[in-house]
Amino acid sequence: MAELTIGSHISSAGGYEAMGKRAVKMNANTFAFFTRNPRGGKAKEIQQEDVERYKDIAREHEFGKIVAHAPYTMNACAAKEDLREFAKNILTDDLKRMDYIPGNYYNFHPGSHVGQGAQTGIEKIAQVLNAVLNPEWNTTVLLETMAGKGTEVGRNFEEIRQIMDLVECREKLGVCMDTCHLWDGGYDIVHDLDGVLEEFDSIIGLEHLKAVHLNDSKNPLGSHKDRHEKIGEGHIGLDALAAVVQHPRLRHLPFILETPNDEAGWAEEIRTLRDICGDS
Numbered sequence: 590m591a592e593l594t595i596g597s598h599i600s601s602a603g604g605y606e607a608m609g610k611r612a613v614k615m616n617a618n619t620f621a622f623f624t625r626n627p628r629g630g631k632a633k634e635i636q637q638e639d640v641e642r643y644k645d646i647a648r649e650h651e652f653g654k655i656v657a658h659a660p661y662t663m664n665a666c667a668a669k670e671d672l673r674e675f676a677k678n679i680l681t682d683d684l685k686r687m688d689y690i691p692g693n694y695y696n697f698h699p700g701s702h703v704g705q706g707a708q709t710g711i712e713k714i715a716q717v718l719n720a721v722l723n724p725e726w727n728t729t730v731l732l733e734t735m736a737g738k739g740t741e742v743g744r745n746f747e748e749i750r751q752i753m754d755l756v757e758c759r760e761k762l763g764v765c766m767d768t769c770h771l772w773d774g775g776y777d778i779v780h781d782l783d784g785v786l787e788e789f790d791s792i793i794g795l796e797h798l799k800a801v802h803l804n805d806s807k808n809p810l811g812s813h814k815d816r817h818e819k820i821g822e823g824h825i826g827l828d829a830l831a832a833v834v835q836h837p838r839l840r841h842l843p844f845i846l847e848t849p850n851d852e853a854g855w856a857e858e859i860r861t862l863r864d865i866c867g868d869s
C-alpha cells in the first residue's frame with residue numbers, strides 16, 4: 590500500500606465511478622471534488638449504482654478519506670439573512686448527498702463577513718453550523734484555514750478556534766489546512782513548519798486537523814492574496830511542501846492538490862511527491 594494519501598481536486602463530471610477512475614489513473618488514493626457547480630446551482634442526482642461501482646474502486650485501490658468541497662457561493666456569515674438561509678440549505682443538502690459515501694470529509698470556506706466584523710462573522714458561521722450539524726450525519730465537516738483575502742473569516746488559527754468553540758456538535762467538525770492560505774496568511778511554513786504546527790496545536794489542537802490542501806503560492810509570505818501555484822513553482826517551493834507531506838504529525842492525513850494544472854500535471858506532482866516519500 591502506498592504510504593502517502595494524495596490526490597488532486599478533480600472534475601465531478603460523470604459521477605463517482607468516473608472520479609474514482611480518474612484518480613486511479615493519476616496514481617492518487619484520495620481526491621477532492623465540488624459537490625455541485627462551485628458557483629452555486631442545483632446538484633445532480635446521485636445514482637446508487639454509480640456509488641457502488643465507485644466504492645469497489647476505492648476498496649480495490651485502498652483509497653483514504655476523500656474531501657468534498659462546498660461551493661464558493663456559500664457564505665455562512667453573509668449580512669443578508671436569506672443568504673445565510675441559502676448556506677444552511679446547501680450544507681444540509683450536501684450532507685445528505687455525502688451520506689451516500691459515509692465516513693468522508695466535506696470542506697468549506699468559513700465565510701466573508703463583508704464589513705460586519707470578524708466577531709459577528711464568527712458568530713453567524715457557528716449559528717449556521719449549529720442549525721445543520723448533528724451526530725446523525727456520517728461526514729466530518731472541515732473549516733478551511735483562509736488567506737485573509739478581503740473580509741475572509743478563518744484568517745488565523747484563533748478565528749478557526751473561536752468558531753469551533755461556539756459549535757455544539759464538535760464530533761462532526763474538523764479543520765482543513767491549506768498551505769497556500771497559511772503562507773499568504775503570514776504563517777512561515779518554509780522556515781518554521783514545526784513552529785507553525787506547534788501554534789496550530791496549542792490554539793486549535795492537531796487532533797482536529799483532518800486534511801491538507803497542498804498548494805504552492807504565487808505570492809510572498811503574508812500577502813493575503815490566495816493565488817495557488819504549481820508545486821515547486823511558487824514562493825513556498827518544493828522542499829517546504831515535501832517537508833509538509835513527510836512531517837510526522839501530518840503524513841497520515843489526506844493531501845489534496847489544488848494547483849493550476851490538468852490531470853497530467855497533477856499526476857506528475859503526485860509522482861514527484863511519492864518519489865520524495867519513497868512510495869512505489
Ligand code: FE
Nearest residue numbers: 658697698733
Ligand atoms: Fe478551498
Ligand code: FE
Nearest residue numbers: 733767802847
Ligand atoms: Fe484550499
Ligand code: ZN
Nearest residue numbers: 769770815817
Ligand atoms: Zn485558495
